[in-house]
Amino acid sequence: MYVSRLARETGLQPGMSLAEAEALEASHKSHNQARLHWEEHDALADRERLQQLATASQQFSPLVGLEATDHPSCLLLDVTNSAVRLGGERRLTEQVADFVHQHDYHSRLAIADTIGAAWAIAQFGSGSCGSGDCGSGDCGSGDCGSGDCGSGDCPATNHQSLITNHTQLAKLPIESLRLESSTVALLHQLGIQCIEDLLALPRRGLLSRFGTELLTRLDQAFGEIAESVEAFSPAPPLEQSWALEHPTSRRDTIEQVVMHLLSELAQQLHSQQRGVIQLQCRLYCDVSQRDTSQRLEFQTGFYQPTSSVEDLAELLRIQLERRTLPGPVHQIVLTATTTSRRSDQQNSLLDDQQARSPHALSHLINRLSSRLGRNEVTGVQLLPEAQAERAFHYIPLTGDHCRVALGSSTAARRHHHCAGWRPLGLKTTPIPLQATSVTPDGPPISFRHGNRTYQIAHYWGPERVETGWWRDGLVQRDYYRVQDQFGCRFWMFRNLEDGRWFLHGEFV
């Protein structure tokens, strides 16, 4: 388990089991402390975010790569010569730290002569090393390791180490050598805690006991063996195109070509073990009157990554049926604008509802999005906002493989503590009302809405909302839940600025 900085303050530690953490949280609950929020680790999402960061980091170095492991958490930048261009190593680290901070990540940075040393300092270094430790001339060919320490929600100050030398490196624990955990455990059993202890031992003995891995890592860290940054380059968008010799308006011909392109695209996706999240279709049509070409373009989003030709074809067909061709089509281009690694599930022997359920939901959402539009098929995310109309937003369920977690964050849930106080139906724009109250600032006793006058029998409130001064003006409202003589409930407020009454919702 990984924990955020805030969670660490409550006593949680990385590596703790979930059961231990929950037990600890239960003890905090009794002390009325904030509830913790758990998220399941998604290694695929982590890698994709790191790749996005790598692409964006190319502004600092032409050679950016990911740490060469199955689950990379570190970016490597070859800053040879580029540090000078960007105002020196210290200035460069500051810029990189700001850049990572802007992306809402907490980072640990180090510049060193070798990848191994930069990684070690970034992961295990204790603090900022002054430039006086090592002359800048020693660091002509540095590598900058940016250790991304999880996606915590509060970016904190960055730990930065500019330069290192061999003495500093030797003080670090042996874990900093990027060794297998079994090797580290064995070294600990032998009483070897830091690199310094390891250097004191004869190399021949180490080779016979631990194999080549240990010495290779050691030599890589100290620059005895060269190690280069494996450049990361984002995959180009997957695209298939077909030029028709004779432009056509026949739907069946167009569908046939689209099917052919889709099967080609599916083959490409299969080979990369990826699926489409967003598919773009472009039809280039001849417009005879103007003797020009007009493009008909549309996007189709998917709930889960798919490479199934049938799924892709079904949704494209729905889109095509609803569109009018501006003229005969002479070229068709299909582009998988967003793709993601497929999470294939093994088919069940029992072809019943249970087996079909996850796919059934995915197919439903895809179909609905295709016809109704991406923005009309949504999940809900609550926001920590006091103003009712800003307290949530809809998130499209298709077309984005890095969807924001739906539902609500702990902060938002805490904010929406007012269960049962909000109506099920909210007016998009509050409706002005004629309301009567006995006292000038008192609750309403009747109001007129439409052609009816409502006599208020009971009310709950007022609940004052004062917010939004930093947006387009201060919102000051006194909300009342009112019940008329028939037991029907409404949600209305008095605008404190001008004393006018508005109906904002109905308890439908």
Place this chain on the structure above:
Amino acid sequence: MSPRTDKPPNSQVLAALRQQIHACQQLDSLPAVEAISTGCAGLDGLFPAGGIQRGQLAEWLSPYSGSGAGLLSLAIAWRAVDCHRPAHRPAVVVVDREKWFYPPALVGWEIDLRDLIVLRPTNKADELWALDQSLRCPAVAAVWSWLPRLDSRDFRRLQLAAEQGGTLGMLLRPATVRGQPSWSDVQLLVEPQEVLDGTPARSESSDARNHSITATASHPASQSPAHQHTTHRWKITLLRCRAGASEKSVTIQMNTTTGQLELCPTNSTLTGSNHETHSLSLVSQLAHPKINRRQSRA
């Protein structure tokens, strides 16, 4: 010469195995349709099966706006999520063409908003299509929508879709449709009742001194007048129910903070009459294929 041994292809073997397993399951799974409890034994008692059944359409008729019928029907629709069989959590689909649905109203009911899908079609045709598709999907536990107007053919289409997908359809409708032909399996009238836990509007204590503030920087006082736990109370009348007695009524109340339903302790009434009061709905009852089948067998 040895006899020729032609093995059937794997797909055929799998299909045969599936058929056998299905046959065994069908024997074990009688009765086929289970009832979803509303969470209130008194309300369950209105239905012959002891709850609303999966694959049914239920009409909730609301005589006035602000009656709370939507809140009640949605709370019951959510119970279908917990009773759903598939290992993966099913969804609750809200079809909101009018664009007034306000999700924060559901917070605090111990429900996971990640199970919620909100569809906002822009026209009537898309709305019906979305309802049909959602009802047909076995991964959807319940579909909820406000449908003031629905012609008989579209109603029948939705009823067949719900039956096919085994999905519970909750249709919130105005009470003016009472008496019109209906393909729903259950039709309930929800009449709000006055509750006395608020402040009387004309009492002398009606002043604005007890403000509670919900602003960005502060939280409201827990038991100020605005934040008392409140209840909704309704008289529910079962207007029609396929294969069951109608015109039974019961008074229930809901704790709006927790969403819990309970039989109203004071005004609980359960009266029964065994005849349909609306001849038009009988037409659709008789036209229903299941009833026809039953009658032809008799």
